[in-house]
Every structure is written in structure tokens, then in C-alpha cells.
Amino acid sequence: MSTRRFRFGISFRSVGGRDEWVAKCRRAEELGYDVIAVPDHLGEGRAAPLPALAVAAAVTERPRVVPFVLDVPFYNPALLAREVSTVAGVTGGRLDLGLGAGHMKSEFDDAGLPWRPARERVAFLAETVAELRSRLGTGLPPLLIAGNGDLVLDLAAREADIVGFGGLRQVEGEPPGTLTLISPEELHERTTFVRDRAGTRADGLEFNLLVQYVATSDDPKAEIEAWAAPIQGPKPDIGRLLEAPQLLAGTPDEIAATLHERREHYGFSYLTVFEPALETFAPVLRALAGE
Template sequence: MGKFKFGVNLWGAEDRADWVAKCLRAEALGFDVISVPDHLGPGRNAPFPALTMAAAVTQRPRVGTLVSNVPFYNLALFAREVATTAKMTGDRLDLGLGSGHMKSEFDDAGLPWTPAKERIAHLAKSLDHLRGHFDDEGITPPPLLIAGNSDGVLSLAAREADIAGFAGLRQAPGKPPGTFQLDDAERMDERVAFFRSHANGRDPELNMLVQQVVVTEDRRAAAESWREEVQDQDGLDVETLLETPQLLFGTVDEIVRQLEERRERYGFSYITVFQPMLETFAPVVKELSGQ
């Protein structure tokens, strides 16, 4: 069971000064990793330039994609981007890879939306391509994070990744692509067990991408509010939500205990929160850093 490590997924910035301020604030609050998602839309940063800047203005945190949407890319050009970023960040890069899950973004980019099996195959192919490029350039490969929820992505992560990323979201059956349901605690047990069954004795670090953090004296009210906000699309009752590992509701002490319990249960020692939770989650980082 590893020591806790904490990351923040920064979505974007108004300008250079805003981005620098966010990165410096994350470092000052004790976060270990600054990551950037790979999404299209207003205010979204291109990941690799943003990460290069993040590494340039900070001293301690690692930087990484969470995650690169590999089917967006020509693999030769992608390998060049990754290798250059690895060099420009002083080997502080963690390379996060995924198979893509938002059909609307592929539509916006004018790219074909292929079946999940084909997107996962493209992801798997990228690993050999990247490793070959690193060898040609004489670059030490950055730590590899592979994130997803499907059997195909989790089995690939179990075989290949240094870090396996869990978001606990799955495509809602019968709904348009990009409509997600939240895995409850028991489903997460099953996903982690599936992952471990394919790891062949390997013990990668496990990352949990937390969907919501609310510091409050009333955990039940916070869970109910979240349930209303997402319009109860998962049909999960409040008691179930309170035990769901992707949600953190309670006082700082209660959230600390939740994370300790979930590390013991699932092995999640690397915890990432989204940009809006940066300040809210900071007291928890302070309590658990290095433990």
C-alpha cells in the first residue's frame, strides 16, 4: 500500500498570468501533480504547451496529461509532442493515455467515431510507437498512466501501465455516447478486482479521479444536493452515494478517514481532484501528505 499522492486536474486559464498563478497555487498547497485533460471546447488548454509552462514556473510538482485522447492523433506526430514535452519539462512528465469517450468531441474535430474496440486497439498500438520513438531519441520513457473503465482499457493498463487510472464512470446503457453512470462501491470492487486479475503479479500505482469534494458538517445533505444536481441519473440513493469512492463528503477529518479506508479497500493512493476543488481539498492534502 503506497503513500498518498495528490494531483489536481487544471482545466484552463484566461491567459498566461492566470495559468501561472494556478500552477503556483497548486504547488504552494502541496499538490504533487499538475495534470491537464485533453478536451475540446472554450477555455480548454492544449495539454502539452500548458504542461511545459507548468513545469517551467514550478519546482516540485510533476506534470501530466489526464489523459491524452490518443485516437485524436497521428501517432508519429503524437510521439514527437510527447518526447519534446518530456525533455522540456526536465523529465517531470507523467504520460496519461486514454481511448476517448466523448463522441461530440470527435464530431467537432472532424474525426471518425470508431467502436470502442478499435479505439482501444489504437491506444495499444500507440505504446509500441511511443517506445520506439523514445529509443530513437535516446529518451527515458516517462511513467505511463492508462485510464479507463472498460475491460479492454483496464486489461491493457494491468499489462502495461505504471499507474492505472480509475474514474468510476461507465457509459449508460441505451443512452447517447458520453452519457455516464457512476460506479458504486461494489462495482468499483469488481473493476479493481478485474484489473488485478490481469496484472500478472505487477503492482501499478492506482489513481482515483474524484468527481466531487464537499467539506461540510452534513454529509447526507451534501450527497442529496449532488444527487439533485446530476438529476439522479444513476438511481443511487444517498446511503450508496456516501460510500461511493469517487465522491468525498464530510468534514476534513471525515474525508481523511474515507480516503484511508478506500486506500485499504481498493488500493487508491494517488488521488486527483478537479480544478474547482483545488482550495476545498487543500486541507485534506495537508493532513495526508506523505502518509
């Protein structure tokens, strides 16, 4: 399905002090990661994405940088446009702009911001994209829009250069931000939904998948069982979890072959892993370099 070459991102949960952050960014570049990402969350040890990414680009030469993703309802669109323009400039054009509608009610509460229904949050996201296009024009960085619901994915299909899939959904009846993996069938339906909505834009879209867990091992079943052990309530079927694109377990060569298959089936050519997998995933990255 996808003929795009693979590229790989690393999402750093924390930044730390200057020396720690510089070392992390340079190690990511040394290992061959194509993109350095910082999420947008409140809480102890969490960093403001755009300043951290400006430093990341200043101390590296090759990787692109991306906020993964900005909770747009946190921001005034006009002031955000100024921030984006500045960071795009100081990074030498290596910024991708990741945007989302927000999904953690607790963080909105912590910031003293109103928690709006999803429809209103996505509407504000759409308004912000329009404002950014108006203010930045051709200076707007490549746009990544991430989400899972129809409204945000419809917007991504119309406006984004890169569509981000976390492979998660809200658990019905649970507090906002209580998430679970969606099935391979649901994820395929979501990617198909975007392609259908994108129409003639579909061939130009890049699909990103946020990988939730990576384990390189000769016993992938045991690794997935260990990952699933802390899950409360009914235990998921391990065989089904082994098929989940959001989880990667096996030898580096096995994972590389799996990613080839999933690129063909889902269109995922751009994979982002979390910081704990920085070193673990590197052999897979090397196996797929240039493919």
C-alpha cells in the first residue's frame, strides 16, 4: 500500500537539565533516528515542547523535531503562530508541527482550562489550523494532526501532511483519558477512513504510528505477557496482542519483517517509539535504513 521509505521518531518523556537533554538528542541522532519528539503534557518533569525542540535542533545536525502533539486548546492561536514561526526559523526549517485536540481532562483541570466536548475541541483545532495558515502562509511547517475519532481524522485528511495514529481509544464509561488499545481491525478501519476522506490528497499523506511498547527477544509471547500483566480487569488475549501494530516484540529481523508487512497493510511508514525503547529499537532501525 505505502511506497514511502521508512522513517523513525523517538518521543522523549522528559528533558531534564541541559547536559542530559543534549546527550539524549545527540544519542538519538547517533543511533539514526529521523525525528526527535517531545509530548505536550503537564506534570512533574514534563517539558514545554517548543523550547525543548529548539535546543534539540541546535545541538544536532540531521533529525527533524516535532511537538508530539500540542494540545491545541491550551494555546491562543495568534500567540501560537508566533511561537511556531520563531521555532521553525531557529531550527533551520527542521520543525514539523504536531497538533491534537487534547484528551486528558485532568491536565485541563490542572491548568484551570475548561474541558469542552470533543466536538468543540476539534472545532477549535480546525480554527487554529486556519489561523496558522493565515498568519504563517508558506512558512507553516509540515503539519501532523493526530487522533482517533472521526472528527479529528476527517480534519487530518483535509489539512495534514502527516496523520498520527496512537492506536488508542477512550474506554466507554471511564474518566476522560482512560485509554485502551484498539484492535488491528479497528486500526485498519481508521486508516481506511482517512484515505477515503482525503480523496485525491490520499497518496500524498504520510501515516505515523505511535508504538506503545518494544521488546527485542527470542520469546515475543513472554514479552507481551509481561507487558499485559499489570492490566486491570479481564486479561486480553495474548495472541491478539501479538498481532497489535502498537506493540512490537521479536528479534530485530522479525520486527523489521513485521514492519514491512504493516507498512503494506496499514500504510505506516513513519514509526515513533517512546524513550525506553531508544536503544532497544535501534537495531530494527538500522535493519530498515533506506528501505
